[in-house]
Amino acid sequence: MIDDRKFHTIVAGLLEDIETTQNSKIKEAGKLISDSLENDGILHVFSTGHSHMIVEELFYRAGGLVQVNPILDPALMLHQGAIKSTRIERLQGYADSIAESIDFREGEPIIIASNSGINAVPVEMALAAKKKNLKVVAITSVNISGSLMPRHSSGKKLMDIADVVIDNCIKDGDAVMEIPGSDQKIAAVSSIAGMYIAQRLVIDIVNEFLKKGKRPPVYMSANIPGGDEHNALLVEKYSKRIRGLY
DSSP, X not given: OOOTHHHHHHHHHHHHHHHHHSHHHHHHHHHHHHHHHHTTXXXXXXXXXXXXXXXXXXXXXXXXXXXXXXXXXXXGSSXXXXXXXXXXXXXXXXXXXXXXXXXXXXXXXXEEEOSSXXXXXHHHHHHHHHHTTOEEXXXXXXXXXXXXXXXXXXXXXXXXXXXXXXXXXOOSOSEEEEOTTSSOEEEEOHHHHHHHHHHHHHHHHHHHHHHXXXXXXXXXXXXXXTHHHHXXXXXXXXXXXXXXXX
């Protein structure tokens, strides 16, 4: 039998590793992002596969930053075909076609999440963003990425391109619980790690605003009095640049 209590221990240890080893990187990214948002810039967020949940985690939620542009391509998610999405994630040229439709502006930040950091699409999106002089923040496993060969013709991995690399501290694969008598594992943790990092970034971004005595642009819950009115004003201000609001 698998000791189900061990999963809590593993996850708690992973989050502690992130907190103790990546704090300076998170703060560096938070400062970079807040400087852009303060000047009405937009934070672009992109990923593929299960990591697209990190994009959704940052977009349009109570307590979340307003100036977040989620780049969610259905073909790279799972609901239109999981196997197809894996194949497309490795297809060179696909990210360039997505990037052409995004209103990237010089100096703006983009977060790209990829556990392995080797597939063509996230690498290509990072390269496309750099061509537009964006600042790239990567959420990736440095250990896993370092052990694998890149799948993009540039020979680069996501962590080779990013301005700031935040290590999700996952060491050797996504699943962490061994099945006795088998070489297989269950209980993946990259989504948990990625979402924790995403929310830690939000905290540091907001703190940068507060240091300057400024009110951060954050959504209120639509389920509390005044929430709809508060959010409507912010949506009106940024809706032309944020995908998925309407």
